[in-house]
Amino acid sequence: xxxxxxxxxxxxxxxxxxxxxxxxxxxxxxxxxxxxxxxxxxxxxxxxxxxxxxxxxxxxxxxxxxxxxxxxxxxxxxxxxxxxxxxxxxxxxxxxxxxxxxxxxxxxxxxxxxxxxxxxxxxxxxxxxxxxxxx
Numbered sequence: 739x740x741x742x743x744x745x746x747x748x749x750x751x752x753x754x755x756x757x758x759x760x761x762x763x764x765x766x767x768x769x770x771x772x773x774x775x776x777x778x779x780x781x782x783x784x785x786x787x788x789x790x791x792x793x794x795x796x797x798x799x800x801x802x803x804x805x806x807x808x809x810x811x812x813x814x815x816x817x818x819x820x821x822x823x824x825x826x827x828x829x830x831x832x833x834x835x836x837x838x839x840x841x842x843x844x845x846x847x848x849x850x851x852x853x854x855x856x857x858x859x860x861x862x863x864x865x866x867x868x869x870x871x872x873x
Contacts, residue, residue, distance in 0.1 A: 740852070743811050743867040745777015751787070764791040764798070771805060779867050781809010783820065795830035804839075811869065816847030820854055838869065847871070 750772045757766035771785040783805040791799030803822035809815070819839035826832040836854040843850035852869030 740868055740870055743778025745775060745779055745865060747773050747775040747863050747865055749773045749863060766790045771803060775809065778812050781807060783807040796828055798826060798828050800825045811847060814846035816843060816845035818843045818847055818850055
């Protein structure tokens with residue numbers, strides 16, 4: 739059965755390295771990510787993001803990231819990895835896929851699988867973690 743943990747999170751992105759655009763290419767970046775979650779998913783995540791391009795209409799861009807979450811999901815303690823893949827075309831249309839990496843769940847979250855979605859409303863990051871755990 740699929741469960742949903744919902745709530746909000748704060749994110750702090752710290753640039754670590756920026757690369758000039760090669761001739762005809764896109765600039766690149768590497769950033770550290772720190773997140774704090776409240777709601778059904780309570781805890782924190784640390785991660786790394788690699789990006790190319792500029793995420794604004796008129797520019798194409800993409801990023802990949804890995805977050806290591808540690809905390810509780812609906813009261814169950816543990817941790818897991820979240821894998822991000824995002825693209826945006828020049829018209830501003832984007833695709834964001836975030837999944838729990840297989841077999842990365844620990845403690846009471848061992849065996850967890852699922853997807854993570856983000857919606858930003860009025861500057862606040864809202865999440866919906868759709869997940870399953872072994873019975």
